[in-house]
Amino acid sequence: MTLLLLCLALPLIARAGEPLTWLVRDLPPLTIESGPREGQGAVDRLLPLLMQALPHYDHSVVRVNRARATQMLTEPALSCDPTLLWTAERSQTVVYSIPVFATLTNGLIIRRQDRHGFNTFIHHDELDLPAVLASPNIKIGRVAERSYGSTIDNILAQAPEGAVSAHHGNDAVASLLQMQQRGRLDGVLGYWPEVLYLAPQEQIDSADLMFVPVRGVPRYQPVYIACSNTPAGRAVVDRLNPVLAGLRSTTLPVFYAQWLDAASRDDYLRDSRRFFEEMAQH
Template identity: 50%
Template sequence: MPQLIASLPEYQHELVRVNRARGMQMLRDPSFTCDPALIWNKERAQWVAFSITSFRVLSNGLAIRRADREQIAHFIHDGKVDLHGLLDSGKELIGVVAERSYGQQLDNLLQQVAPQQIRAHYGNDALGSLLQMQRLGRLQLLLGYWPEIRYQAVQQGMDPQDLEFYPVEGTSKYQEIHVGCSDTPQGRKAITRINQALLKLREERLVELYAAWLDPGMRDEYRADARAYFQDLKDH
């Protein structure tokens, strides 16, 4: 965010921290609002102006308490979880951040789940609250990004070693992140400038910023994959 702001000196920037649901409402309003980290999906594309890909992240997956592993072992295959089958069993509650997109594949899956199985949290510290609910046994499953879940667990005074994380079968390894602005003349004009800035920032600075959140053993693979992805965009 600081790098992108510095690249757009012609704008006066006001940073506002809100929960995901409020952030989406601000983008829907006829105002001049931008969000630096959005996943594209068909619904949002109807009322959000999206930038080019700013960076890629490891996809959302499933976090559980290590102590609960045996309860879902039947649904784990080759290190990935059959989330559709697990939720279809109708036994487990899953926690999500309200109005967050988890990528088109997971969003579609969640739409098929019985509403009573989903615990959607609207708070400003939604993920932290969901982790506490999981710790207390009030929900078993939690969707999210593993680096974010680990960080929030520490903030909540929890040991990340007590959690396990599984990619979801049928989802891509990475998800593309975009800047999104209100789909207004001002917002669309800003996206044009943001795209120019991202072309200079994304391959080096933004890749390194995200890599720093990963386990050291994962960073080189992520860097190589990210740079290959952006090089492929140039070649086509």
């Protein structure tokens, strides 16, 4: 009888698989947690393809903020974050996939009415961010523990105390934009497509905002999948890399490009293939 029960249970055991938790947060246009286009972000559309490529795992999706995701990636349980930038510090505690997306980089979002206050810091349409942060009269907002790319991260690390206000909440960017509208912040670091999506939901006219690129920051940056730095996490990345190599040259650029304006979309689709080719040469 015991043997019969064991045999009947075997299919259920085979189907169970190892639990794999995907850590996501509201990061339009990659992941969209609410609103009229909920679940239609570029990474939202990627996740089912990743799960399909990993059929022997028991997948779950958990929505957490950046700080909690960072913590969970260092815990023993197997978890992966599909929207992570590479940093030297993170590479010590997580295992990265090959680059998945090329996304537009971060910059400073300001209100058009405040443009005159930044004139002395903008040269050739690029912002001198260190000089801005050194100014005692300007307050900048950021999301706590979010990487803004190596150039901006290094600048932030050297910023004077009190120059930057870090927000830890789940709706951090939306909250920072509201603080900016109330005059508590002069600028918000972020992705322009993300702000364009969030502004109308916060009853903010995006035409009243402008994006200023930061000097020394390239136009595009790679986004990776990062998993727990364990044998199980490394096995997931090894299985995903061949799949991602194919998707990033065909399917994934279209997922991201749909969120850009017509001119940027054409440039992006042309540039994205060259972006990965150039990365492979370095």
